[in-house]
Amino acid sequence: MAEPYLSSRPLAVVLDIKDPHSYLAKDPTYALADELGLDIDWLPLISRPLRRHARGDNDRGSRHRHFRSDYIESSIQRYAGVRGLTIRNIYRAPDSSLAGMGMLAARAYSEGALRNYLDRAFREYWENDLDIEDADVVSRLLSAAGVEAFEPDAAGLNSLQESLSLAGVFETPAYLVDGEIFLGRAHLPMVRWILTGRAGAPPI
16 A cells, blocks of 8 residues: 655755646756755656636626636746747646656656756657657657666556655645645745755745
């Protein structure tokens, strides 16, 4: 029986290649890790894809959902533009399980291989419509990152998904630090404050 996920490292970060918010969170999280000299526990989660709400009926609830989805899309594109990133079609909904298994394979290899894999997978998926449902494609990404062989581990991924669910992680990006869960890169200042001993006033 699975147990709630408990990391042995100060910070665990949960991402999904098909999630644009995870793509936007990746580099700022690298920067935090490098600044503090952290060895991050990088984890994949197969999250729910974003959903576009059409205008539909002219009731208040329908209008609210439509305006909210428009705002989310424009916000993603605004931040991507500032960062010089290309993000195409945020509503694609592939099965990102193989990409998650690739992440686990790179994670087991080395931190450098993992970062290289994440950089390539995110960039090629969002810029070039990479087919992350193709095992040969994931194997190619891993090979370019220095991982010599890819053996998809569905059982390992499924066990991790269950453990993360039991720990209360259902969305990406997620940050697990000091027994707390923070959803979204907007919480990075709080994560940094916790990791640096909660010195001074909290960034809220």
